[in-house]
Amino acid sequence: MENFQYVNPTKLIFGRNQVNDSLAGEVEAYGTRVLLVYGGGSIKKNGLYELVLEQLNLISNVQIVELSGVEPNPRLSTVNKGIQLIKENQLDFILAVGGGSVIDCAKAISVGAHYDGDVWDFVTGKAAPSSSIPLGTILTMAATGSEMNGNSVITNWDERDKRAFSSIHTYPKFSILDPQNTFSIPADQTVYGIVDLMSHVLEQYFHVSENAPVQERFGESILKTTIETAPKLLESPESYAYREVIMLNATFALNNMLSMGVKTDWATHMIEHAVSAVHDIPHGGGLAILFPHWMELVSETKPERVAQLGIRVFELDPANKNTRELAYETIQKLKEFWKTIGAPTKLSDYGIDNKEIDLMVKRSIVNKTIGNYVPLGENEVRQILERAL
Template sequence: MLDFTFHNATKIIFGRNTEKKVGEEISKLGKKVLFHYGGGSIKKTGIYDRVVESLKKAGVEIFELGGVKPNPRLSLVKEGIELCRKNGIDAILAVGGGSVIDSAKAIGIGVPYEGDVWDFYSKGKKVEEMLPLGVVLTIPAAGSESSGGSVITNEDGWYKRSTNSVNMRAKFAIMNPELTFTLPNYQTAVGAVDIMSHVMERYFTNVKNVDFTDRLCEATLRTMIRNTPIALKEPENYDARAEIMWAGTIAHNDLLSTGRIGDWATHGMEHELSAIYDIAHGGGLAIMWAPWMTYVYKHDIERFAQFAYRVWDVEPDFRNPEKAALEGIKGLKEFFASLGIPVTLTDAGIPDDRFDEMAKKATEDGPLGQFVKLYKDDVKKIYELAK
């Protein structure tokens, strides 16, 4: 286990009707608030009205900016930055899922910065400050409600890039599982893949003697495996939705990273898919995981065998761990398919004519991954395996 410092200052407010507390919480952060959200779903479900009522009751001045798309766009971020500067906005409220929260973070770090906000995503500019951010989570998936990360897509060249800082965590996150009852099954499914992906990116590590966090990772994965099918079959099953929502936060708040180094190559490869083809992030990850695993598993067969034993209940065969490792990879792919989502590029309608371009863009800042370093040719081969 490596040395580490763990600090997560996001206040979690979890449970039924907690969105009614949003005005009380955001008013502690500012008096002029940017209310940032996506499309019309929060208005159809009544969340919008409840949030506005709470904000007005708290006496905050509201400035709205909707229109966040999946794979949030840099152009809207820049619009939000100008809106905040023009009106002296001193806090941001993100109501939605990871795309909305990531966009809000980008706006928050862009307002006090004199340069181009894209510098944080493309040039490694360090984040020193951000407007205080509050969150009402409506889609458990990205874990952005208490992570230090943000992912934005630049329409100029369709680059999807991330930035990360301890200064980018939300001050509070309101999490009511009831707000997820109306999610379409597809969003529930790809959100579950996103959550599991955050765990697996951390799980496949070269660091030894990390059994405690291994067990935490495995428990989180098993929780998702058990509860996601329940939520798909019974959308208003509060207990299943609650388990998924809390697992999504734990998967990406860095607790599972403690003492270990994660990989993140699969995320890097998927970003090229969703930047160009605008596929849901979790949908792209469902396609890329098995090919990545198939390509790298021989680097540490014992870890993949452990994944098979502990997560997928593959019968231990210590004389043939490779067989178990392959069974675990098969189990993951079959589980994703059971959620009703594509698990190959062909099934998702994604052609194979831009693999070279995607591999080049994915590795232009250096090889992907920490578990196994992947260069352009490696990445292209994994895209081929994903067909």
């Protein structure tokens, strides 16, 4: 295990009716001039928008400015709109109501509002945030874990580039997680969230550090619980019991607890970011397609962890099978599970062919290689993309 320090400053407020019980007091502790950030309008259809306004208006002298229409792959142009609204109206708090895309956009706005340069500098690593506008969230989709981490993924559509950055300054001050607010999520979005949370676990499960049984067993428990619960949830989408399990799983999958003391991978996410930067597909859909092909490639040289996953999570019988056979069977089980719940299986499901594969490879390779479990160069990334077509 590697040496590590762990800090997570986000206050998690979980359970029924927590918007009613907690929102006004939590916001008022940080400010009264609020930028309300949300997506395409689903919160207006399910009543959450009205509830949020009602609670915010309990704050004395509150001022609310809205930024709506955040894209599923949030764009730099939208981030810049939010920064402009903050500065023009001298706002002192950001409330993000939505899923990971809305929260990621709000995070970039929060640090960009305190920066005189281009906020894209933070995304590309040319600069690092030193302060931010305080941010709170109300989660409406279980997927990214953005409600309890400092990560943000932003798309520069003009450059057809999509990248992630992280900072202690982009952790939400609080996040309200009421599973009832996920009841109206469409089935395909629920599936994408399930794939995303499982992929987050896998990116950390395939680490390169020694002696990390706690981290591995914790990740396996999240995967097993998700595999058990997901089909039931899709059959009963308004089940509070199933929604709360998936919601908490998604939070634990990426609040940095699984990465304590280990060097993680993240190559598949970087490849998917490149694909969705060029083709604007759903992130979870892209991961469902790409992750099994990444596992196939790395199993050619390091099948041991893949085989372990199969034995412990998919309960494969190791008798009379070698490690590579177990790894292959594990990958087939993962493919089968994701296909069964309705996830896509190939890039052509989104109309993607090999015409822009060179650009996707280029956008994937931020450094000379990506990933740690098996470092990948351009040739390996190309193989994964070609297999995924």
